[in-house]
Amino acid sequence: MKTLLSTLLLLSCYIAAFAQSRITVSGYIRDGKTGEALISASIAVREQAGIGTVSNEYGFYSLTLEKGSHTLVVSFTGYEPTSISTESGEARTKDILLYPSNALQEVTVRARAKNYNITRAQMGVEKLTTAEIKAIPVLFGEKDILKALQLLPGVKAAGDGNSGFYVRGGGADQNLVLLDEAIVYNPSHLLGFFSTFNSDAIKDVTLYKCAMPAQYGGRLSSVEDIRMNDGNKKNYGVSGGIGLISSRLNVEGPLGSEKGSFLVTGRRTYADAVAKLWPTKNVSDATLYFYDFNLKANYKLSEKDRIYLSGYFGKDKLGFKNDFGLDWSNTTATLRWNHLISNKLFSNASFIYSDYNYNINIATGGADFGIKSEIRDWNLKEELSLYSSPRTSYHFGLNAIHHTITPGVISNVSTGYVLAFQERRSLEGAVYFSGNLKASAKLNIDYGVRVSSYAALGAGNYYNLDANHNIADTMSYSNGQIAKSYVVPEPRLSISYLLTPTSSIKGSYARNAQYLHLISNSTSSSPTDKWIPSNNIIKPGISDQVSLGYYQNFTDGKYEFSAETYYKTSQNEVDYKDGADVFTNDAIETQLLFGKGRAYGLELLMKKKTGRLTGWVGYTLSKSELQIDGINHNNWYSARQDRTHDISVVGIYQLTKKWNVSSTFVYSTGNAVSFPSGKYNAAGNTVFYYTERNGYRVPAYHRLDLAATKELAHRKHFSSELSIGIYNAYGHENPYTISFRQNADNPERTEAVQTTLFKIVPSISYNFKF
Numbered sequence: 066m067k068t069l070l071s072t073l074l075l076l077s078c079y080i081a082a083f084a085q086s087r088i089t090v091s092g093y094i095r096d097g098k099t100g101e102a103l104i105s106a107s108i109a110v111r112e113q114a115g116i117g118t119v120s121n122e123y124g125f126y127s128l129t130l131e132k133g134s135h136t137l138v139v140s141f142t143g144y145e146p147t148s149i150s151t152e153s154g155e156a157r158t159k160d161i162l163l164y165p166s167n168a169l170q171e172v173t174v175r176a177r178a179k180n181y182n183i184t185r186a187q188m189g190v191e192k193l194t195t196a197e198i199k200a201i202p203v204l205f206g207e208k209d210i211l212k213a214l215q216l217l218p219g220v221k222a223a224g225d226g227n228s229g230f231y232v233r234g235g236g237a238d239q240n241l242v243l244l245d246e247a248i249v250y251n252p253s254h255l256l257g258f259f260s261t262f263n264s265d266a267i268k269d270v271t272l273y274k275c276a277m278p279a280q281y282g283g284r285l286s287s288v289e290d291i292r293m294n295d296g297n298k299k300n301y302g303v304s305g306g307i308g309l310i311s312s313r314l315n316v317e318g319p320l321g322s323e324k325g326s327f328l329v330t331g332r333r334t335y336a337d338a339v340a341k342l343w344p345t346k347n348v349s350d351a352t353l354y355f356y357d358f359n360l361k362a363n364y365k366l367s368e369k370d371r372i373y374l375s376g377y378f379g380k381d382k383l384g385f386k387n388d389f390g391l392d393w394s395n396t397t398a399t400l401r402w403n404h405l406i407s408n409k410l411f412s413n414a415s416f417i418y419s420d421y422n423y424n425i426n427i428a429t430g431g432a433d434f435g436i437k438s439e440i441r442d443w444n445l446k447e448e449l450s451l452y453s454s455p456r457t458s459y460h461f462g463l464n465a466i467h468h469t470i471t472p473g474v475i476s477n478v479s480t481g482y483v484l485a486f487q488e489r490r491s492l493e494g495a496v497y498f499s500g501n502l503k504a505s506a507k508l509n510i511d512y513g514v515r516v517s518s519y520a521a522l523g524a525g526n527y528y529n530l531d532a533n534h535n536i537a538d539t540m541s542y543s544n545g546q547i548a549k550s551y552v553v554p555e556p557r558l559s560i561s562y563l564l565t566p567t568s569s570i571k572g573s574y575a576r577n578a579q580y581l582h583l584i585s586n587s588t589s590s591s592p593t594d595k596w597i598p599s600n601n602i603i604k605p606g607i608s609d610q611v612s613l614g615y616y617q618n619f620t621d622g623k624y625e626f627s628a629e630t631y632y633k634t635s636q637n638e639v640d641y642k643d644g645a646d647v648f649t650n651d652a653i654e655t656q657l658l659f660g661k662g663r664a665y666g667l668e669l670l671m672k673k674k675t676g677r678l679t680g681w682v683g684y685t686l687s688k689s690e691l692q693i694d695g696i697n698h699n700n701w702y703s704a705r706q707d708r709t710h711d712i713s714v715v716g717i718y719q720l721t722k723k724w725n726v727s728s729t730f731v732y733s734t735g736n737a738v739s740f741p742s743g744k745y746n747a748a749g750n751t752v753f754y755y756t757e758r759n760g761y762r763v764p765a766y767h768r769l770d771l772a773a774t775k776e777l778a779h780r781k782h783f784s785s786e787l788s789i790g791i792y793n794a795y796g797h798e799n800p801y802t803i804s805f806r807q808n809a810d811n812p813e814r815t816e817a818v819q820t821t822l823f824k825i826v827p828s829i830s831y832n833f834k835f
Contacts (some may be wrong), residue, residue, distance in 0.1 A: 090149075090157045091127040091408040091452075094120045094139060097162035100298025100319075100326060104269045105192065106141040106163065107181065111148070116455045119181075122269075122292060123371075127409050127452035139163065158368070158408060182625055183569040183616045186501065186511040186559040189275035189629060191217050198264070200717045200727040202772030202790040207311060207830075210270050210291070211252060211260040216713040216729060218668035218683040219274050219629075220287075221706065224801060229253060231706040232274055233610070233631055234664025234689030235286025238583030238594075242289045245361075245375040247397035250421040250440055250596065254355040254381055255334070261379050261395055265304065265315040266330040266359035268294045275612045275631060276559045276573035279497035279513035280448060280460060285579045285608040285635060293361050293375055296326030308830035310334055325364035332357050352384040369405040374398075384426075393423035409452050417444035422471075439471040440596050456503040460513075466493045468581065470598055472653070486651045490522040491598045493580055499557070507563040515555040519580040521548045521600045530602060534642065534655050549601040553578040567618045572611075579606040582639050584653070595653075602654040604637040625672045635662040640693050643755075660693030662704065677719040680727075685711040696758050703737035703759045710734045723776040728769065735763035741805055741815070763803055769794045783835040792826040799823075 094106040102124030109117035112135060120126045128137070130151065140146040144163040151157065198213040215222040215230050223229030229237045242249045244262070252261045273281065273288040281288045301318035313332040320327055333356040357379030365371050376398040384390035397419045404412040422439035448462030470489045499513025523542030531537040542548045559573040582603065585594040599605045614629035638660050645656040666687030673679050689707040696702065710733065717727040737759035772790035798821040808814035
């Protein structure tokens with residue numbers, strides 16, 4: 066005991082002496098005009114190459130240095146850099162203001178130091194801001210963050226005009242989409258043609274394609290971390306836009322004497338109003354619109370405490386007279402408390418609510434049916450960030466989510482009959498730790514582990530199945546009783562090694578677990594897709610991904626090149642058995658089969674970051690396959706998101722001080738689909754016969770989009786611009802669906818019918834701010 070006490074005393078004296086030889090500079094980095102926190106701003110020590118840090122999700126930074134004179138250079142894309150000194154030799158709390166540059170805006174993908182792409186350990190990560198995607202032409206001229214992500218290597222669109230996407234061979238449900246930490250289960254409007262995210266409300270988007278930090282979990286493929294604007298702390302302002310298909314309005318301003326701020330944004334389509342003027346009765350009687358609201362407020366309680374409250378509500382409604390109606394909505398709310406425990410230790414505690422539901426109403430044959438489904442989460446998080454030295458930082462925390470899933474309630478309004486599938490409750494938890502070590506001037510390491518857990522809860526019935534997937538036994542559990550539990554360790558590791566001052570190689574490994582699964586019978590995301598939780602039969606999905614990459618900067622950072630290759634395996638993949646009925650069967654386990662998956666590929670990206678012409682060229686060569694007993698004779702088959710080739714070209718040119726023009730070109734191999742191999746007659750009806758799952762391809766997809774923006778006014782208190790664009794400029798008829806039918810003239814012949822959604826789609830919008 067004496068030896069232990071002596072050791073601890075000596076260690077304490079050493080730490081105290083070590084601490085006395087150092088100082089810590091910390092604070093927040095903000096926009097000097099609006100007070101908006103700047104995420105991932107770079108802080109570098111001018112006298113020591115390779116020493117520095119970046120601001121976190123709330124603009125906070127902390128940097129510990131040897132006592133003495135240091136100059137800290139602070140920079141952020143699109144802003145004039147500034148510097149501060151540490152000549153006093155004392156610990157300092159210093160908030161830093163950066164002001165937007167007056168130079169022509171340049172489009173880049175990462176808002177980081179110019180060589181951060183090669184020095185950081187993390188690979189497979191991309192960052193976007195709304196300013197960076199402003200010039201990219203999109204469908205209907207509506208700026209869309211998720212569609213901009215689809216232009217990056219390794220990210221593939223789910224369909225024409227669709228905001229759903231696939232990342233590195235994973236399904237659409239394997240992407241974790243977060244809005245201010247709240248899970249968004251269906252991030253789309255109008256069946257996927259718009260994303261739920263109004264660009265006026267969004268400040269920052271980070272996409273992780275592999276080895277995501279340990280604080281993220283619950284999905285196998287990727288994380289899209291989307292952060293809302295905080296609002297202007299300095300002045301009140303109004304901005305918005307009027308387009309062909311929708312309009313939006315944004316109001317923001319200070320709370321108190323610059324202690325806080327608020328933001329309110331709203332957006333609505335008016336396709337329904339235009340439809341009423343249509344001469345065709347079928348069109349004028351249709352209902353077709355969506356609206357959404359983003360709200361956020363923050364307030365500084367003290368020098369060490371700040372609270373944030375943010376929320377989102379969006380609703381879609383489609384229908385025709387009283388015959389058919391479909392509506393769905395997303396609701397999220399996040400309450401956060403930032404507390405600075407010390408100038409090295411930062412705490413963020415969050416309480417989060419998320420709800421997604423849809424309703425279908427069908428009137429046919431004198432009967433009125435309704436179908437309802439919902440998933441609702443209550444989420445509690447606590448994370449601590451320790452900035453111990455210029456070369457090391459740590460993050461550790463815990464997370465608990467209570468899921469309530471109502472898979473379906475079918476009601477007959479005419480008779481009062483109600484068929485309610487079992488409501489499923491579950492508890493998902495995790496503890497995690499991660500760290501960053503700058504081992505040397507050339508070697509940088511990110512490491513961490515997440516231990517996730519899951520418990521399927523009562524009340525309700527759970528089943529055991531026989532060899533033919535029929536119910537063999539039923540087990541009943543009371544409210545809150547654990548029916549089945551899982552614990553999955555999820556290690557993550559990323560390493561970068563600097564070959565030269567302008568090039569590096571990187572490697573990473575990550576394991577991820579997913580406890581909720583999306584059941585869909587469509588080729589793209591649909592609001593009626595069905596979320597189901599893991600249980601004693603449906604096991605959690607587990608993926609292991611290994612990635613390697615080479616990175617090179619040219620011409621003083623003007624050009625960036627990267628080549629990343631990956632190999633990913635997955636366990637407990639879910640697919641339908643042949644002839645499955647998953648939407649009217651309460652025991653959905655009887656309709657599913659399980660197996661394994663693999664995905665591998667090569668991603669190339671060449672990007673020009675500065676100058677009047679900016680943009681990038683991306684190429685992906687990939688394969689995604691499944692092997693599930695009972696499907697395709699137990700052989701490997703292509704996943705529906707499998708595409709061999711995917712190319713994207715983005716160009717943005719500052720024509721004059723007032724004119725900006727841009728274009729995008731995309732090409733991809735057609736989706737894997739199941740086409741009939743034959744047909745037979747049954748009771749006078751033609752029945753198509755399918756042999757191979759996803760054994761065919763739809764035609765290749767390609768499209769050219771054009772856009773131009775002119776600045777109309779740019780005064781101190783008012784600015785405006787006009788944007789015009791053409792989606793699918795050469796009118797290529799890309800397939801949305803392909804169906805089969807008998808030829809009307811010759812019943813012996815079968816013909817394929819292709820449905821195309823968009824040919825040439827012009828757009829125009831007027832944007833303003835005052």
